[in-house]
Amino acid sequence: MPARIILVFLSALIVGCTGGREMFRTPLPLPPPVGTLSVSTIPGIKARIDALIADSLFPPSNIGISVTSLTHGDQLYALNEHMLFNPASNQKLLTTCTALSNLGTSYSFSTAVFADSARRLVVLKGYGDPLTSTGDLDSLAHIVAPLLSPAAPWRVAVDISFFDDLPWGAGWTWDEEPEAYGMFLSPVTLNNNTITVRVLPAEQAGIAPIVSIDPPTSYVTVENTAVTVADTPTVRMAISRKWRERSNTITVQGQIRLGGRARTGQLSLWKPELYAGSVFAERLRTWGVPVEDPVTVDTVTTTMVELQRFEHGIDTVMTFLNKVSDNLSAECVLKTIAAEKYGTPGSAEAGRCLVNEFLTACGVDTNRISVADGSGLSRYNLTSAATIVRVLERVYKDTQSFPLLYHALPIAGVDGTIESRMRGTLAAGNLRAKTGSLSAVSALSGYVLTLDGEMVAFSMLMQNFPGATRPYRMVQDAIGEYLAGLKRGDL
Numbered sequence: 001m002p003a004r005i006i007l008v009f010l011s012a013l014i015v016g017c018t019g020g021r022e023m024f025r026t027p028l029p030l031p032p033p034v035g036t037l038s039v040s041t042i043p044g045i046k047a048r049i050d051a052l053i054a055d056s057l058f059p060p061s062n063i064g065i066s067v068t069s070l071t072h073g074d075q076l077y078a079l080n081e082h083m084l085f086n087p088a089s090n091q092k093l094l095t096t097c098t099a100l101s102n103l104g105t106s107y108s109f110s111t112a113v114f115a116d117s118a119r120r121l122v123v124l125k126g127y128g129d130p131l132t133s134t135g136d137l138d139s140l141a142h143i144v145a146p147l148l149s150p151a152a153p154w155r156v157a158v159d160i161s162f163f164d165d166l167p168w169g170a171g172w173t174w175d176e177e178p179e180a181y182g183m184f185l186s187p188v189t190l191n192n193n194t195i196t197v198r199v200l201p202a203e204q205a206g207i208a209p210i211v212s213i214d215p216p217t218s219y220v221t222v223e224n225t226a227v228t229v230a231d232t233p234t235v236r237m238a239i240s241r242k243w244r245e246r247s248n249t250i251t252v253q254g255q256i257r258l259g260g261r262a263r264t265g266q267l268s269l270w271k272p273e274l275y276a277g278s279v280f281a282e283r284l285r286t287w288g289v290p291v292e293d294p295v296t297v298d299t300v301t302t303t304m305v306e307l308q309r310f311e312h313g314i315d316t317v318m319t320f321l322n323k324v325s326d327n328l329s330a331e332c333v334l335k336t337i338a339a340e341k342y343g344t345p346g347s348a349e350a351g352r353c354l355v356n357e358f359l360t361a362c363g364v365d366t367n368r369i370s371v372a373d374g375s376g377l378s379r380y381n382l383t384s385a386a387t388i389v390r391v392l393e394r395v396y397k398d399t400q401s402f403p404l405l406y407h408a409l410p411i412a413g414v415d416g417t418i419e420s421r422m423r424g425t426l427a428a429g430n431l432r433a434k435t436g437s438l439s440a441v442s443a444l445s446g447y448v449l450t451l452d453g454e455m456v457a458f459s460m461l462m463q464n465f466p467g468a469t470r471p472y473r474m475v476q477d478a479i480g481e482y483l484a485g486l487k488r489g490d491l
Contacts, residue, residue, distance in 0.1 A: 034058060038065075038079040044491035049077050052478045054471075061465035061472070066385035067483065070396050070447075071454040076483075081386040084369065085461035088436030089325045090388060090443040091376030095334055095351075096318055096408070097391050098358040100401040102337045108311040109336065111136070111188065113144050114159075114304040120152055122291075124280050125159035125300050126188030126273070128336035128346070130329040131312045131320060133191055134215040137280045144307045145287035153290040157298035158277040162187035163335045164347040171378030178241040180266040182377065185331050186273040187346075192328050193272035195220060197239050199263040201256045205230040209256045219278040220269065224252045233257055239265030246270050273297070319408040322434055323416035327375035334374030348373060359387065362394040376436060385459035388445045392457040396447075409434060409446050412480065418444075422477050426451065426484035433480070436461075442469045444476040450486040458483065 034053045040046035053063065066081040068074070109129035115122050122144070126132075148154055167184040168176075176182025183193040196214040211224045226237060233255035242249045248269055256263060269275045277295035284291050321329035337354050339346025351374060356366040364387050372380030395401050410416025413428030417435040422428050433446025445459035460479060462472045 032059075034063075034079060038077065039075075040077045041074050042076060042488070042491055045076050045486070048482060049079075049479055052482065053079075053475060057465070057471055057475065062463050063475075064385040064461040065459070065479070066389040067456060067458045068389050068393060069454050070393060070457055076456065078386070081389075082368075082384050084382040084384055085443070085463050086379060086381055086438065086441050087376055087383045087388070087461060088438040088441045088443050089376040090434055090436035090445050090459070090461070091371075091373065091378075091381050091383070092321060092325065092330045093388060093434050093445060094355055094359065094371065094383070094391060095330050095374040096322060096405060097395050097401070098351075098355045099314070099318070099333045099337050100395070100398075100404060101358050101361075102341060102354060103314060105314060105400050105404050107314040109314070109317055109332070110309050110311040111140070112309040113140055113307045114300045115144070115148065115307055116301070116304045117149070120154050121157060121298065121304075122148065122154050122284070123157045123159050123298055123300050123304065124188060124277055125162070126186065126276070127162050128187045128332045128339070129310075129312050129317075130189050130192070130326065130332040131317060132189045132276065132310070134279060136310050137190065137276065138283045138286075140308055140310055141280060141283035141287050141289075145284060145289050147307050148284070148289050150288060150290055153292045154284070155292050155296070156277055156281040156284070157296045158188045158273045159300045160187050160273045160297060161299055162339055162344050162346060164345040166348065169331055169348060169373035169375065169378050171372045171380035173379070176377070178243040178267045178269075180268055181327050183268040183328050184270065184272050185328070185335070186271075186276075187332070187335070188273040188276045189328065189332070190272065190276035190279060191215070192326070193275070194266050194268055195250075195275070197222075197250055197252070197265045197267060199226065199237065199239065199252055199256060199265075201258050201260050201262075202228040204228070205258050209252070211250075211252050213250065215279055217275070217279050217282060219275050220248045220250055222250045222252065226252045226254050226256060228258050229255045230258050237263050239263065239267070241267045241269070243268075243270070248275075315404050315408070318404060322408045323410050325417050325435060327377055330375035331373065359391065362390045364390055376438075379438075383461075385445075385461050388459035388461075389457050392445070392447065392459070396455065396457065406432060406447065421473065422481055425481040427477070427481045430484050431480050433458075437469060440465055442472045442476070444473075444480070448480060448483045450483060450488075452487050452489070454486070454488075456483055456486075 035050045064080040067077040180194045200210040235254045237254040281291045334351035335346035338350035370382040372378040409432035410418045412422040412431040431448040436443030441463045
């Protein structure tokens with residue numbers, strides 16, 4: 001290409017780039033201020049809540065609020081209440097309320113032990129109980145051990161037919177693994193389908209630290225290449241699992257300071273049903289039952305005898321699910337309602353249909369929202385503040401379900417995920433709400449009693465913000481505190 005043509009081309013490119021810079025110097029128009037978008041039946045409430053929503057946070061980020069008096073039936077405040085947001089763990093409210101509607105308040109989640117003496121086979125079958133612990137399996141093993149003849153070895157299997165075989169929820173991301181909150185799903189569970197790894201510095205520098213796992217089990221192996229150092233560590237301690245290989249090999253790498261504090265990590269495990277089965281087999285051996293390896297997958301037949309069953313009531317499960325914001329519990333509940341309604345195997349897809357049926361009964365147009373999973377971990381979920389308040393209102397009118405839901409929610413300043421929030425205010429010990437947190441997402445929805453004794457349902461959904469969540473939670477807390485101190489007579 002001739003040099004003169006090249007120069008003409010570069011000149012045009014420079015002019016174009018300059019024009020682009022000038023174009024972007026023109027400030028983009030901002031959305032209208034909150035006060036022009038919000039509505040309320042009481043002007044004083046509108047003015048006060050508008051003032052609590054900082055211009056520095058909104059409208060650059062998005063916010064949706066719906067507040068309704070369940071005592072008087074009027075809407076106290078609304079801002080973008082029909083706008084769609086990712087609800088994060090507020091999705092658990094939809095799952096919980098659907099479960100209470102479909103399963104009732106006396107339902108129990110269970111894990112059972114069956115035996116076939118002719119085949120020398122013991123089967124641990126899970127019915128979606130998300131709270132099974134090492135202690136529970138030990139209790140089961142202790143009870144059934146005397147019923148199993150030690151004359152010859154037994155084989156142990158797990159029955160996972162109560163759920164389908166999809167180990168994750170729709171829209172969960174690959175980099176959730178091996179985080180404990182992104183555990184794999186199974187109807188046979190153990191310790192939230194995770195294992196705890198503890199690392200203690202050695203007694204002298206230059207050697208590997210001491211690594212222990214809880215519960216102790218041969219189902220996992222440990223590769224410890226870490227080292228104890230005398231000075232400040234220069235290589236960060238990393239506790240992980242070889243998740244890319246779908247392996248249950250725990251890796252401990254990096255440095256830990258001599259005399260320093262222990263480091264603890266909690267990791268998800270691949271094929272958690274075999275993890276539960278392996279620990280159960282090991283506990284049977286502890287109680288004197290000869291057991292062969294390996295643990296396998298099998299199905300309970302009609303010829304098998306049920307030896308023992310361990311149960312957790314729906315009230316216990318729902319309390320743990322909401323207070324802790326437990327993802328496994330929510331997903332197990334979603335698949336359980338499907339199994340109970342449509343038959344096994346229970347699937348998340350069928351569970352989502354039941355959630356949508358419940359929402360339709362609440363008066364929600366389910367064509368305008370998206371239900372993807374039970375826990376809110378999925379980025380595919382979309383809902384509105386108005387939808388959540390509609391659900392809270394519906395359950396409030398259900399004299400059977402409401403007490404269970406109300407007591408299952410975290411209490412401001414007292415427990416759960418809002419234990420440290422709103423302390424020393426009228427909301428403390430009063431406001432009960434479910435939190436929701438993902439990157440760039442924060443939500444708070446629930447109930448609060450005003451100073452007049454009105455029961456109020458509220459939902460606050462916020463998303464698309466960079467940086468820390470704290471400023472957005474402070475707005476939520478300020479609104480919650482205001483509602484707790486509300487007196488209509490003073491307006």
